[in-house]
Amino acid sequence: MLVPIDFAAEFERLADFWSPHVVARVNDSYVKVAKLQGEFVWHAHADEDELFLVMRGQLVIQLEDGEVVLGPGQSVVVPRGVRHNPMAAEECWVVLVEPVATKHTGDVVTDRTRSIAEQLA
Amino acid sequence: MLVPIDFAAEFERLADFWSPHVVARVNDSYVKVAKLQGEFVWHAHADEDELFLVMRGQLVIQLEDGEVVLGPGQSVVVPRGVRHNPMAAEECWVVLVEPVATKHTGDVVTDRTRSIAEQLA
Numbered sequence: 461m462l463v464p465i466d467f468a469a470e471f472e473r474l475a476d477f478w479s480p481h482v483v484a485r486v487n488d489s490y491v492k493v494a495k496l497q498g499e500f501v502w503h504a505h506a507d508e509d510e511l512f513l514v515m516r517g518q519l520v521i522q523l524e525d526g527e528v529v530l531g532p533g534q535s536v537v538v539p540r541g542v543r544h545n546p547m548a549a550e551e552c553w554v555v556l557v558e559p560v561a562t563k564h565t566g567d568v569v570t571d572r573t574r575s576i577a578e579q580l581a
Numbered sequence: 582m583l584v585p586i587d588f589a590a591e592f593e594r595l596a597d598f599w600s601p602h603v604v605a606r607v608n609d610s611y612v613k614v615a616k617l618q619g620e621f622v623w624h625a626h627a628d629e630d631e632l633f634l635v636m637r638g639q640l641v642i643q644l645e646d647g648e649v650v651l652g653p654g655q656s657v658v659v660p661r662g663v664r665h666n667p668m669a670a671e672e673c674w675v676v677l678v679e680p681v682a683t684k685h686t687g688d689v690v691t692d693r694t695r696s697i698a699e700q701l702a
Contacts, residue, residue, distance in 0.1 A: 462658070464657045489607070509606070528585055535605065537607050557607055
């Protein structure tokens with residue numbers, strides 16, 4: 461029997477900002493939840509598109525040619541190779557859809573980098 | 582510059598039940614919106630998992646060993662090969678994530694079957 465995912469409950473369980481947690485796998489992608497606050501880090505994913513869906517709060521995705529501002533129920537796909545930097549002035553809840561291979565800080569390693577094992581824990 | 586997707590606006594534009602509309606591509610998957618009401622058709626996707634996320638209303642997914650009931654903010658992944666039949670007593674809005682190759686009625690063709698070209702239109 462299949463077990464539903466309750467996104468609100470998954471967000472409630474998240475203790476740390478910028479620490480994505482995998483809630484489902486669909487084909488070769490993971491669906492993740494993350495709480496964001498503050499500024500992340502400029503990075504790109506060479507071979508992977510990344511979908512952001514805001515569930516609560518407001519997310520600004522800085523791009524080299526401007527920025528995209530997303531509120532609840534709004535989404536954007538950052539195409540592969542596009543450098544971006546997520547920012548949230550206040551606490552923001554986002555759902556991410558990205559390939560299982562995606563490193564959330566892309567080609568950059570910082571103290572915020574979480575391994576896939578950590579994201580699955 | 583990237584263009585955000587506003588899910589509420591996408592749902593408002595949908596005129597017909599059971600007629601998914603593609604709103605984004607992320608890697609090898611499409612993100613679709615669909616309005617559901619009534620009962621669909623039993624089917625399976627041999628090689629593709631399918632994610633359902635309910636945005637409004639209540640969705641019942643009948644399975645051969647029971648059923649899953651989803652409300653707003655709840656989601657389930659129907660694994661490849663699992664026969665299922667979506668039902669909604671009242672109007673229900675769902676987001677779907679599934680491979681670009683997925684036929685929404687799976688291995689079954691009915692008068693509700695919509696081609697990928699129709700879903701992209």
